[in-house]
Amino acid sequence: MYWSRTLIPTSRExxxxxxxxxxxxxxxxxxxxxxxxxxxxxxxxxxxxxQKINAVIREEMNAINAEEIHMPALLPxxxxxxxxxxxDYGALLFKLKDRKGTxxxxxxxxxxxxxxxxxxxxSSHKQLPITLYQIQTxxxxxxxxxxxxxxxxxxxxxxxxxxxxxxxxxxxxYHDMYDAYVKIFQRCGIPAIPVEAESGPIGGDASHEFIxxxxxxxxxxxxxxxxxxxxNLERAGRSTPVPTFSAAPQMPxxxxxxxxxxxxxxxxxxxxxxxxxxxxxxKTMVFRSGDAKTGKWIxxxxxxxxxxxxxxxxxxxGPVELADExxxxxxxxxxGYVGPHVANTIEAELIIDPDALLTANxxxxxxxxxxxxxNFNWKQHLSADVQAKAIIADIRNVTAxxxxxxxxxxxxxxxxxxxxxxxxxxxxxDALGAVYSDDKQQSHSVIMGxxxxxxxxxxxxALETLSDADGIRWPMAIAPFHVIITPIKYDGQAREVAxxxxxxxxxxxxDVLVDDRDQRPGVKFKDADxxxxxxxxxxxxxxxxxxxxxxxxRSKKDPEMVSIDKIVExxxxxxxx
RNA sequence: CGGGGCGUAGCUCAGCUUGGCUAGAGCGCUUGGUUCGGGACUAAGAGGUCGCAGGUUCGAAUCCUGUCGCCCCGACCA
Numbered sequence: 001m002y003w004s005r006t007l008i009p010t011s012r013e014x015x016x017x018x019x020x021x022x023x024x025x026x027x028x029x030x031x032x033x034x035x036x037x038x039x040x041x042x043x044x045x046x047x048x049x050x051q052k053i054n055a056v057i058r059e060e061m062n063a064i065n066a067e068e069i070h071m072p073a074l075l076p077x078x079x080x081x082x083x084x085x086x087x088d089y090g091a092l093l094f095k096l097k098d099r100k101g102t103x104x105x106x107x108x109x110x111x112x113x114x115x116x117x118x119x120x121x122x123s124s125h126k127q128l129p130i131t132l133y134q135i136q137t138x139x140x141x142x143x144x145x146x147x148x149x150x151x152x153x154x155x156x157x158x159x160x161x162x163x164x165x166x167x168x169x170x171x172x173x174y175h176d177m178y179d180a181y182v183k184i185f186q187r188c189g190i191p192a193i194p195v196e197a198e199s200g201p202i203g204g205d206a207s208h209e210f211i212x213x214x215x216x217x218x219x220x221x222x223x224x225x226x227x228x229x230x231x232n233l234e235r236a237g238r239s240t241p242v243p244t245f246s247a248a249p250q251m252p253x254x255x256x257x258x259x260x261x262x263x264x265x266x267x268x269x270x271x272x273x274x275x276x277x278x279x280x281x282x283k284t285m286v287f288r289s290g291d292a293k294t295g296k297w298i299x300x301x302x303x304x305x306x307x308x309x310x311x312x313x314x315x316x317x318g319p320v321e322l323a324d325e326x327x328x329x330x331x332x333x334x335x336g337y338v339g340p341h342v343a344n345t346i347e348a349e350l351i352i353d354p355d356a357l358l359t360a361n362x363x364x365x366x367x368x369x370x371x372x373x374x375n376f377n378w379k380q381h382l383s384a385d386v387q388a389k390a391i392i393a394d395i396r397n398v399t400a401x402x403x404x405x406x407x408x409x410x411x412x413x414x415x416x417x418x419x420x421x422x423x424x425x426x427x428x429x430d431a432l433g434a435v436y437s438d439d440k441q442q443s444h445s446v447i448m449g450x451x452x453x454x455x456x457x458x459x460x461x462a463l464e465t466l467s468d469a470d471g472i473r474w475p476m477a478i479a480p481f482h483v484i485i486t487p488i489k490y491d492g493q494a495r496e497v498a499x500x501x502x503x504x505x506x507x508x509x510x511d512v513l514v515d516d517r518d519q520r521p522g523v524k525f526k527d528a529d530x531x532x533x534x535x536x537x538x539x540x541x542x543x544x545x546x547x548x549x550x551x552x553x554r555s556k557k558d559p560e561m562v563s564i565d566k567i568v569e570x571x572x573x574x575x576x577x
Numbered sequence: 578c579g580g581g582g583c584g585u586a587g588c589u590c591a592g593c594u595u596g597g598c599u600a601g602a603g604c605g606c607u608u609g610g611u612u613c614g615g616g617a618c619u620a621a622g623a624g625g626u627c628g629c630a631g632g633u634u635c636g637a638a639u640c641c642u643g644u645c646g647c648c649c650c651g652a653c654c655a
Contacts, residue, residue, distance in 0.1 A: 019648085019649075144649090144652095310653085488614055526615065
């Protein structure tokens, strides 16, 4: 391709609304253009990179016998109502009506659709296992799209779904996928660490996320200092054993004191007012499970300096949500001033984190507006009945004071979630009736796994982690062009050589861009660095006179001189390895 | 959804507080000249319903109301 014939709108300045490096570079290098919040045009350079990423993904998917299909983005809402996700997904789901008034959605993911497909055609164990995938546009009406391509409303995703007649078979495919993911990110040249993630209904080792470590990321990864283990913060568990209620301190002489704390609901405010440490406090939060009629209250307690981990609560109590404030108040919870002993008077499931349980003479809410209590102790101030039913469980986020499973220190870092592999179980096949017959004519729900990669996020990860002050540095595998030819002046011998090399590289399937613009050399060099093509061939009069061209790798400081008749071979070698 | 900020040329922004000449600058763009190995210089130009609607006023980019759009922080840490 010739620069003058394509569209590469580079710019010296980044728009003010771009905050993170990758976003700035994508705009400056002319990869994408925003058309609406979280919705982008893909320009030639961006699109080329995207295609290369998808090509890598395709190759690795095909290599493990996953077969590509294509499902529609426009889906009937009915299908989603059958699994309940029409409601569970909430506002994140784009909803619309067709001309007949039929409710439709734009697919944010395709479990329903693919399960429906398999239900229609797979009925025997002999047809299993099977893995189908697609690379397709997903739609999610994000509350707050942000940071360029990091969180968008329309994006590319490779989503694969596997179907099995046994958990062992699911395990095999899961591991194949896991390995394929490792290869994909390696080939794309970006760092990605697999971490344990929330595992859902199957439990155990059923879910991994692949995280690209970088500051721009929205996820928090916890890993062992010796890299022996890593997990999503949601998932990371305490390393010390969970005690039973009897481990609570015995403080027979302690007396529960009420103390006035006007307008001090937050932990920090109370600590300041009473001049105590947050470790001396018990934080109590109220959750609600089930619907308004059948649901129950859940009172969760952690030490004041700890954060409640809602995913862990869900693991114990099933689907829960933080209680609606008005509803909780109506039920008698003094939101802002709730203490654990509220369970003495209001019927609720009490879940206590071990560190909260071991806190003696704690300060907590008094269950009265503008009042707290001090010297709270579990054994004295909970009724016998409540003590007997209380659940002691790990329900907080780990902190730097915790240890990895092997006892080493924990390190916390941010990262971008690039992909996710997940053992689904029979959630969707149950809901939609996707069953197969085994060899004894017994009917079973198909066992499923699902595996996603956000292709756009690979691009974000590459720019975030590999760029330098001058611009992008594409890994060869996903570079929009392998080589850029920069004639100092596109004229005379330089022009002849540029055209000839263009032809020869193209014939070898090497993607080449000739900067044929009538620009000063400085402009061309700056732009070449900015758009980050891995190899640059400079054609200048002086070197051409000696039968040589200058070859510079974007990631290296100094160029090398290569004779004209060797350059094609030389570059081909660099591109292929 | 809550809070904050911003909408003026393709891009980055000034002007607005205190209403008043033909609405400005830099970058980019067009044409000419000089330049030509790391974002050149110069001359002449093109380009704007000041987001939109309404209001106040003799007069609105500027004040008021509404509305749309965009960005940032937060979203359950009581």
